[in-house]
Amino acid sequence: MLVCATGFASQAQNITVSGTVKDKQTKEPLSGVTVIVKGQSGGTSTNSDGAFTFTTSAKIPLTISASYIGYGVVEKQVTGNTANISIEMEAAVVLGGDVVVSASRTPERILESPVSIERMSAATIKDIAAPSFYDALNNMKGVESSMQSLTFKSINTRGFNSNGNTRFNQYIDGMDNQAPGLNFSVGNIVGITELDVDNVELLPGASSALYGAGGINGTLLMTSKDPFKYPGASFQYKTGVNHVNDDNTSTKPFNQLDVRLAKSWNNKFGVKAAFSFLQAKDWFANNYSNFDRISRTVKPGDRNSDTNYDGINSYGDEVSQNMRNVALSVQNATIAGINAGSGGAIPNIKSLIDGAFGAAIPTGPQQAGFLSSLPAALRPAVQNYFPFYVGLKANLIPDQNVSRTGYNEENLVDYDTKSLKVSGALYYNFSSTIQAVAQANWGTGTSVYTGSDRYSLRNFNIGQYKLELKGEDFSLKAYTTQERSGDSYISSILGSYINEVSKPSTTWFPQYIGNYVGARAAGQTDAAAHVFARGVANTGRFEPGSNGFATAKDQIMNTTISATSINAADPTKSVYGAKFDDKSNLYHYEGMYNLTNAFNKVVEFQVGASYRIYDLNSAGTIFDDLGRQIDIEEYGAFAQIGKKLFNDKVKITFAGRYDKSQNFEGRFTPRITGVFTVAKNNNIRVSYQTGYRNPTTQNQYIDLSVGGGSQRLIGGLPEIMFGKYKLDANKPFTDVSYRAFLASAATGTPNPALLQQYTFDAKGVRPESVQSYELGYKGLILPNLLIDAYGYFNQYKDFITAVDVYQNVGTLAAPTFVKFGVPVNAQGSVNSYGGALGLDYLVGKYNISGNVSYNQIGDLPVNYINDFNTPKIRYNLGFGNKEIVKNFGFNVAYRWQDRFYWNSSFASGEVPAYSSLDAQVSLKIPSVMSVIKLGGSNVLNKYYTTSFGNPMAGAIYYVGITFNP
Structure with a gap:
């Protein structure tokens, strides 16, 4: 009864606020203006006559805030009558007037944010020069990206960047x-279309205390437009070109269409729909540097000069074998085969040949004479064995590796990029403060992604579907994410298996070595003998463009990895597959309640909780889920309390969150922040934040063959490492000791004593964590000069990395090694530190901006692989004017970053320094409510790459028209 009585009392205290909004100069009514009570959630927008009306539980006196794209925010105090309020807005760029939500999960001025935050408004997005708002995120302070393809980019802040960024x-x-x-x-393959973006907020650094697992390096929040605030129809069409002066291909077209429709009725029911389609030719990944997979570095040489060449963006040449090991293997197999074929009459053919010729090397006629003395059935095997016998005895076979001939990426992946995004939502307002939303976002397309391999994502799609009920002080939300891999496949496996179909490695390597020995015995030089041997071994190889290549490629990329079956007795009956079949889902439920009003605003207090399930379904092509179901449950709860002190000059906030995953111990992540107002619109902020991330679903349950089948990636949970692959009972050997063992084996006298066992943590891989300290300042030095600066220090523990180990599944006398890549936690802690400075300066209607960021890693623990993957220095410069003359504006953005070293599971090497210039000019046509824009990204067409092993990107030049922006 008390709850009901309180509810009726609260309803009785609601007041109605109404009025009109006009342009200050023209006195024309403004439609779509957002009008709220400052410090409260909810509100409304003006109709076509500029009128607004809504109810609120706020008490008089209160402050009305009106905001609109291209206009300065207007705040008006109401101390008496709340009807017929007149608001006039002036077109302007106002610094520091943005309101943000993500920093504290409650609305606050960006100047008063307790942590560093970057924001991009709808007005900013209208004027960007980049082809999309997602591309323009690079212009934000401290933000960097890894571009794997035209439509696939990973955003990051504060170091430890990666292709698929699990820390963001x-x-x-x-x-x-x-x-x-x-x-x-x-x-942004799925989700939000440019015309539907209301705002973008980015939090650099840890944010687990408010958002849970992940995000230890940053969190990006994108919010779409509400149909009540942004009604109407709009569309945008861009057409242009890329691949200008590209050595890989001729100039190609670039086209994108965006459409948005929104309608509301009686401020009760609203609906919106958005559509976006992009089509272009993707950037080419053509780094053919020679990669040493042992030292994880680039080495000199190419296919012509290095017999063991392994090109970064060529696939199939990862398959490599030691020449002496192959010769010894052929020798041992021949001895065993002839022993069995002769019924034990010839137990060791090598010893028999040694006895016949002593220390001499048998010539061709001598070999023929020896063959004639053997039973006819045994002669072919011995004749095939003679080159290896001669090569080993005469020391003609070098102790070096040779690799198979690979295929360039452009011949294996689909570069015909497409991206289709559709979204829709239904809104119902139960009252002025309570709203229900049903939303669906779905996206599909063709792209390329870099992980431990280059993945060709064909017809890949993700759907997100949400039900939400939210009010002034609460929100309840349930959503699901449905991932479908479509026709996606792994390029290196495809390249390797095309080789296997054309000629199995069990045939190719012996052919290569046998012909090499023959050429050397005939007097050819080492280099000439290698060329001859590769030419013979490659006989019958499927060349790109041939029918054999096309048939094999089509069969392999449309056969799943789990269907692969190698028939050693008859290789023609082997089945090869490179396609992965991922249909994984995520289900998430959360609720949050803001108790600030219940405490009469004496303190700000919020609580929330969440529960999610990862439902993994890959049919054994990625995860260890063939014949079993894998679900991962996670739950968590948070609370945050804040209080203003000393006449609102100081605000202290405490937050903490507890999270538990079924596979790992629970984790508590606290956050403490303070904001100190040193003068009006000038604030110093200080924070201590913590963050963590669980091992990914792949870190936990992956079971995947990569590197052309030369390695198996497995999850770091005990049930995979120990239960399935027995890495505890049959301990594997370290990578370094295995290499030493191979070196000894190449001499013909392998030394098992060189092998050193690797012992895994009994609990398996565990979460990694970070503690982050930050000091910052944001303020208006002058009404037209905004400064934002910060410095940070991060300390990471239990970094999730990986080790390569080799398990002997044979015997000591006849060892057979299987290579495993396993996620583990790095020992010790890793420190990083840095800072950034940003300036925004208004000169009349001109907006001048610039920012610079510095990031550095501290001392590294022993054996830690440095994957900081971040330039020390990067900066951005911007210059623009929305209306330099009537209806004509422009915007220019320049960025530069220093060179740095990139380490990843795919490849490692130096990323050169680069600069890029984006520019656009725009013409407004008010009579038809349209804007024509001419622009381009990287307009100087200086090709660059953001991460090693990924494509070089050149210019995109475009012209676009936007109706009703």
Whole structure:
């Protein structure tokens, strides 16, 4: 009864606020203006006559805030009558007037944010020069990206960048945008279209105390437009070109269409729909540097000069064998085969030949004479064995590796990029403060992604579907993410298996070595003998463009990895597959309540809780889920309390969150922040934040063959490492000691004593964590000069990395090694530190901006692989004017970053320094409510790459028209 009485009392205290909004100069009514009570959630927008009306539980006196794209925010105090309020807005760029939500999960001025935050408004997005708002995120302070393809980019802040960034969270309308099977966001392939973006907020650094697992390096939140505030129809069409002066291909077209429709009725029911389609030719990954997979570095040489060449972006040449080991293997197999074929009459053919010729090397006629003395059935085997016998005895076979001939990426992956995004939502307002939303976002396309391999994502799609009920002080939300891999496949496996179909490695390597020995015995030089041997071994190889290549490629890329079956007795009956079949899902439920009003605003207090399930379904092509179901449950809860002190000059906030995953121990992540107002619109902020991330779904349950079948990646949970692969009972050997053993084996006298066992943690892989300290300042030095600066220090523990180990599944006398890649935690802690400075300066109607960021890693623990993957220095410069003359504006953005070293599971090497210039000019046509824009990204067409092993990107030049922006 008390709850009901309180509810009726609260309803009785609601007041109605109404009025009109006009342009200050023209006195014309403004439609679509957002009008709220400052410090309260909810509100409304003006209709076509500029009128607004809504109810609120706020008490008089109160402050009305009106905001509109291209206009300065207007705040008006109401101390008496709340009807017929007149508001006039002036077109302007106002610094520091933005209101943000993500920093504290409650609305606050960006100047008063307790942590560093970057924001991009709808007005900013209208004027960007980049082809999309997602591309323009690079212009934000401290933000960097890894571009794997035209439509696939990973955003990051403060170091430890990666291709699929599992340390950075991304949300769209409150939905975690990660792909459940990958555990990271797939750029902007699915989700939000440019015309539907209301704002973008980015939090650099840790944010687990408010948002849970992940996001230890940053969190990006994108919010779409509400149909009540942004009604009407709009469309945007861009057409242009890329691949200008590209050595890989001729100039190609670039086209994109965006459409948005929104309608509301009686401020009760609203509906919206958005559509976006992009089509272009993707950038080419053509780094053919020679990669040494032992030292994880680039080495000199190419296919012509290095017999063991392994090109970064060529696939199939990962398959490599030691020449002496192959010769010894052929020798041992021949001895065993002849022993069996002769019924034990010839137990060791090598010894028999040694006895016949002593220390001499048998010539061709001598070999023929020896063959004639043997039973006819044994002669072919011995004749095939003679080159290896001669090569080993005469020391003609070098102790070096040779690799198979690979295929360039452009011949294996689909570069015909397509991206289709559709979204829709239904809104119902139960009252002025309570709203229900049903929303669906779905995206599909063809792209290329870099992980431990290059993945060709064909017809890949993700759907997100949400139900939400939210009010002034609460929100309840349930959503699901449905990932479907479509026709996607792994390029290196495809390249390797095309080789296997054309000629199995069990035939190719012996052919190569046998012909090499023959050429050397005939007097050819080492280099000439290698050329001859490769030419013979490659006989019958499927060349790109041939029918054999096309047939094999089509069969392999449309056969799943789990269907692969190698028939050693008859290789023609082997089945090869490179396709993965991922249909993983995520289900998430959360609720939050703001008790600030219940405490009469004496303190700000919020609580919330969440529960999610990862439902993994890859049919054994990625995860260890062939014939079994894998679900991972996680739950968590948080609370945050804040209080203003000393006449509102100081605000202290405490937050903490507890999270538990079924596979790991529970984790508590606290946060403490303070904001100190040193003068009006000038604030110093200080914070201590913590963050963590669980091992990804792949870190836990992956079971995948990669590197052309030369390695198996497995999950770091005990049930996989120990239960399935027995890495505890049959301990594997370290990578370094295995290499030493191979070196000894190449001499013909292998030394097992060189092998050193690797012992895994009995609990398996565990979460990694970070503690982050930050000091910052943001303020208006002058009404037209905004400064934002910060410095940070991060300390990471239990970094999730990986080790390569070799398990002997044979015997000591006849060892057979299987290579495993296993996620583990690095020993010790890793420190990083840095800072950034940003300036925004208004000169009349001109906006001048610039920012610079510095990031550095501290001392590294022993044996830790440095994957900081971040330039020390990067900066951005911007210059623009929305209306330099009537209806004509422009915007220019320049960025530069220093060179740095990139380490990843795919490849490692130096990324050169680069600069890029984006520019656009725009013409407004008010009579038809349209804007024509001419622009381009990287307009100087200086090709660059953001991460090693990924494509070089050139210019995109475009012209676009936008109706009703």
